[in-house]
Amino acid sequence: MTVTPSPDTPPSTTMTDEEYGALRAAAALWVGTSVLITDERGRILVQHVDYRTTCLLPGGGVDENEPPAQGAGREVREELGVTTTVDRGLAVDWVSADSLDAPASMRFPGEILHVYDGGTWDNEQIAAIRLPDREITSIEFVEPARLPDLMAPGDARRALSALRARINAAGPSLLENGLPIAPTVLDRAGALRTARARHHLPFYIGPAPEQLSVVQVWGWLLGPDGRVLVLLEPDTGAALLPGGAPELPDRGEPLATLRREVREEAAAEFGASLLLGHLCDPDKPYARLRYAAPLTRLGPPSVDPATGRTHIRVLATPEQASELFDWGLPAADQLAAVHQARARLGIPRAARQPLTELPDATDLTTS
Structure with missing residues (x-):
């Protein structure tokens, strides 16, 4: 046998x-x-x-x-x-x-x-x-x-x-x-276990009408390889793009709002920016601005004074970033504007790849 x-x-x-x-x-x-x-x-x-x-x-x-x-x-x-x-x-x-x-x-x-x-x-x-x-x-x-x-x-x-x-x-x-x-960083952060940010608002190319009050300024900050900076809340896993609401020290300047918020939330700096467009609610006199700019520097992770939390910073392709939000069909129009701006800035289109956590200070102008 x-x-x-x-x-x-x-x-x-x-x-x-x-x-x-x-x-x-x-x-x-x-x-x-x-x-x-x-x-x-x-x-x-x-x-x-x-x-x-x-x-x-x-x-x-x-x-x-x-x-x-x-x-x-x-x-x-x-x-x-x-x-x-x-x-x-x-x-x-x-x-x-x-x-x-x-x-x-x-x-x-x-x-x-x-x-x-x-x-x-x-x-x-x-x-x-x-x-x-x-x-x-x-x-x-x-x-x-x-x-x-x-x-x-x-x-x-x-x-x-x-x-x-x-x-x-x-x-x-x-x-x-x-x-x-x-x-992965998405698993460690618990991404998607809380409701995604929902903005089913139409996206319009160009400046917002003057009669609309700007209530939010967010930035698509592009690294040298074409990926964008995304922030994850450490306690909920919720995703957000760098940016926020205007404050009095910004003196009504949207880019001043964006630079301040990017420093506070992500300890980051960015170069010359391009206005992508705005979102607005037909029933409310508000506008939400979207910019694109090259990400130039990340400092050591810092505590956001508005929330008392230190965000997890990751690089993701624009498409991966959009999957972390519930923006509805208008998301396609915003993504198209991001890629048009990326091309104008001379930044390559990023291939889909694993998200990269950025825990340390980095000078991206030499990357």
Whole structure:
């Protein structure tokens, strides 16, 4: 009879193939898939099902001898009635046997769950969804911060970790019970666990009309590689662009407001700026200005006098930055203006890449 050395026992010990197979089968885990799908506002598709009180991402168990990616595509087709290619992984989660409140009769052995990127669906793709007669009762697109209220704790952790991995663009994240074993800056800050800043206001190129009061000035501050400075709140993970509200010492000068706020919030300096445009609410006589400028220097992290907090400073592509906000469809117009200004400033377009934390003082004019 053939004998096979066991990788888990001393070299002098041998087992029969049958014994070795039985040992490995005893340590088997379930294998499952889920698919993260967002709409054009960055909201996540969740399914309401008839067999549990919490929501789920599309997905399910992998069939015998079925590759996980193929199983993910099959589940989307069965549950949403849409045929799509699922070929990009976002996370692989090791789910321990004791992490779920599973009944003893289920004999849950633990699970390896693959999370795939289902992409961003437009209105036409969403309209094509056809739910099956059973199991899936409805779907909705929800803010990432709502996931812990709608999903089981482990499912919510996994979905948020996968979304952060998608934004961070560093490749699939390895998880244990929904949490990454090598957290990124987005994970450490807890990005997306609180509601994203929401401004569904139209964006207009050029100066604001004189009759509008300027209530906010924000800057798209571009590093030498084309990425922009984004600030993360250390206690909530909320994202913001550098800038803020005018104060009396600014004497009504928007750029004075921006320079002061950038120094206070980010300990940063910037060069010659370009006015991108403004946002305004049709029902209120206010304007919110947007500028673009080259980021020239970062000092040591400092406490923002307005909040008493020290922001986490990161570089992200403009597209990655916009995913951390809920700006609606007008975000596309603002991004287009950012890239036009970037080109005028002679700054290259940044390739999508992992976000970079900037904890130290840096002179970016020599980078």
